[in-house]
Amino acid sequence: MGSLASERKVVGWAARDATGHLSPYSYTLRNTGPEDVVVKVLYCGICHTDIHQAKNHLGASKYPMVPGHEVVGEVVEVGPEVAKYGVGDVVGVGVIVGCCRECSPCKANVEQYCNKKIWSYNDVYTDGRPTQGGFASTMVVDQKFVVKIPAGLAPEQAAPLLCAGVTVYSPLKHFGLTTPGLRGGILGLGGVGHMGVKVAKAMGHHVTVISSSSKKRAEAMDHLGADAYLVSSDAAAMAAAADSLDYIIDTVPVHHPLEPYLALLKLDGKLVLLGVIGEPLSFVSPMVMLGRKAITGSFIGSIDETAEVLQFCVDKGLTSQIEVVKMGYVNEALERLERNDVRYRFVVDVAGSNVEAEAAAADAASN
C-alpha cells in the first residue's frame, strides 16, 4: 500500500471537442478508497467506440475526454479492503467501472446491463468527477471492475480481449451458440470481428467472414482460420449463401441494410447487432417472420465473462492480431482505424510512451 491520502496528478491524452483529436491533458485522480485499485497503465487497445465517443457520434460526449477502455496495467497500490489484488499484479479494466449492485442485472452478475452503470470514460463517478479512460498514465478503479490477467497471456495481447474479445464471447454464450458444428457469420472484419472469427473457430464453428471488400480474404482464410469469405456486394455469392448460417455477429459501425444478412440466416437464425449506430436500421417483417429469425443485440460482457474469455484464450491458445504503437501515434491510429486501415486492433504502449514527460514538453512549448 502507498499513500492513501494524497490525490494523484496524472496525464492522459484527451479529446477537447468533436474533432476527436487527442492531446496531453493533466487531471487529478480520486484518493485511493478502501476498495480501490490503483493501476499504472501498461497498454490500452483502441476500439471503434473510442472514435464514436471522441467524435460525439452519439451526441452525448463531454470534454475533455480521455478515451480508452481496453486497459491492461500493473497494480501499484490497493485500498485496505482489497483482498483479491496486490501490488505488482497485472490486471485489466474494460468499459464499465461502476454499477448500482442492487438491480436485477446487478444481482444476476450482468452488471453491464445496469441502468446506473458507470462508463470508464465520458461519465461521472460517484464522487461527482468525470471518469477518464486508459489513454493515461494511471487509473483508480473499484476492485469489482478489475480482472486479473491470467498467466500465459502477454499484457498487450490481453488488451483487446477486455472489450473486443468479451463482446463476441458473451452473446455466443448467452444465446446458446457454443455448440461445435454451428455455422456462424462475422460481418465486418475489424477489431471485434477478428476476435469473433477466432473465438467462434475455437468453439468448433464453421465461420464465414462477410466483408465489404475482398482485401482481407487471404488473411481471413489463411491466418485467422475462417472457412469461407463473402464480399457483401457480390450478389451471386450472397445468393448462393442464402439460408446457410445459424448466426451472424454484426460489427459494422455505420448504417447498413440488414436484409442482405437476414437472408443468409437459416430457420431460427440470429442476427446479433454489436455496432453502435445512432440511426434507425430497417427491414421488412417477412424477412424475420418467414424464417422465425431473430434480430438482437449485445453489450460487452460481464466482469465474470471477461475473466472467462481471458482464460478461454489461454486455454485455446488464442491471440489477438495487434499493431502496437506509442501514444504519440494515437491520432494517426484513430484516423487509420476510421478508414479501415488496421489489421486488426491498435494497442497503445502507454507505459513505453512516457506520457508525463510528453505533457511537460507540450506545456513548456506552449508557454
Ligand SMILES: NC(=O)C1=CN([C@@H]2O[C@H](COP(=O)(O)OP(=O)(O)OC[C@H]3O[C@@H](n4cnc5c(N)ncnc54)[C@H](OP(=O)(O)O)[C@@H]3O)[C@@H](O)[C@H]2O)C=CC1
Ligand atoms: N456492442 C458492444 O458491446 C460493442 C460495440 N462495439 C462497436 O462495434 C463496432 C465495431 O467496433 P470495432 O471492431 O472496434 O471497429 P473496427 O473499425 O475495427 O471494425 C469495423 C469493421 O466494419 C467494417 N466496415 C464496414 N463499413 C465500414 C465503414 N464505413 N467504416 C469502418 N468500418 C466499416 C470493416 O470490416 P470489413 O473491411 O470486413 O468490411 C471494419 O473493419 C463499433 O461500432 C463499436 O463501437 C465495440 C465493442 C463493444
Ligand SMILES: O=C/C=C/c1ccc(O)c(O)c1
Ligand atoms: O466498445 C464498447 C462500448 C460499446 C457501446 C455500446 C452501446 C453504446 O451506446 C455505446 O455508447 C457504446
Ligand SMILES: [Zn+2]
Ligand atoms: Zn470497445
Ligand SMILES: [Zn+2]
Ligand atoms: Zn444495477
